[in-house]
Amino acid sequence: MPRKAPGAKAKGLGAQLRVCRENAGLNLRQAAEAVDWDKSTLSRLETGKRNFTVEEVAHLLGVYRVRGALREELLAIARTIDEPGWWDQGLQGLPKESAILAEYESQADRITDWAPLLIPGLLQTMDYSRAWLLSVGADPATVELLLTARLRRQQILHGDVRYVAFVGESALRTPVGDAATSARQLATLREVGKRRNVSIRVVPSAAGPHRGQLGSFLAMEFASAPPVVLVELLRSSVFMDEDKQTGPYLATAAHLAGVALGETESARLIARIQARWSSHDGTEDLA
Structure with missing residues (x-):
């Protein structure tokens, strides 16, 4: 079954991951290289133009050294990214x-x-x-x-x-x-x-x-x-x-x-x- 088109939840998660990247002192190119992605792929994720998988979010959070409650919160959002609202x-x-x-x-x-x-x-x-x-x-x-x-x-x-x-x-x-x-x-x-x-x-x-x-x-x-x-x-x-x-x-x-x-x-x-x-x-x- 195809994943639904990105919505506000994906856009919000992308914005949060962008902040995590910036806090880690990485620019878009450096972060993309660290996870072995195209720069354009990471850019589309951060701007909410592409949905995430839980594995992708976990990979990024590892590179950005995000731990504790914030990591669990962002992973929880990723797990429910496809759950419909009313x-x-x-x-x-x-x-x-x-x-x-x-x-x-x-x-x-x-x-x-x-x-x-x-x-x-x-x-x-x-x-x-x-x-x-x-x-x-x-x-x-x-x-x-x-x-x-x-x-x-x-x-x-x-x-x-x-x-x-x-x-x-x-x-x-x-x-x-x-x-x-x-x-x-x-x-x-x-x-x-x-x-x-x-x-x-x-x-x-x-x-x-x-x-x-x-x-x-x-x-x-x-x-x-x-x-x-x-x-x-x-x-x-x-x-x-x-x-x-x-x-x-x-x-x-x-x-x-x-x-x-x-x-x-x-x-x-x-x-x-x-x-x-x-x-x-x-x-x-x-x-």
Whole structure:
């Protein structure tokens, strides 16, 4: 049976092995020679373009002199590299980017979401998601598939991942669907924000110029692998895992922490805007 195509797990393992190689003081050519591989083969492994076998990982770890708990952790990942997640089962037609994102999220220890204009996907109600997808021209035949995938992705917030969402005030005030849909969405924000592992902080419109105005992003951090940042484009998504690419986004996240309201102040603002949506008759200005 052919091995499945490399996914986020292979990419994450490759990134961790790249760090191990660099810590061992070896460049790509030296490491490839040490294991008697072509340089291109090792490069494809490190960039997640080729799956690993357990034997290959063990060989590399021996060359890099990796011992103890880290060695066992990386070998365990290699042993389960082909085990499917929910994104591989029963959701035919799910976009590749969505499956990759779900796999990364399932492995992350910390996720930071910056959403200046729209409620973050991991916090969206199904009514809000459906209304937004249909309003931007999504194929109605695929909307329910996307909603099912989003609902499953949201289950990670019931686990141990530390999730921090910076939400622009504009996202709270922009109507998506009818007023009742917006009110329910903000009620959900308040409820999810009470979880011990979730922090929701609003960046007020009055905050003035700040680095986050350049656009939204999702940063995922892992216990023993480099972080991955997702930036969504109009018709595709870009995943970045090199330090020179992810560094500016992580710095922007730290900057947002300095301009956002605290959790308590954010919850109060969300409650006030929710109340106005609840009483909105379609003519009142919510600005």
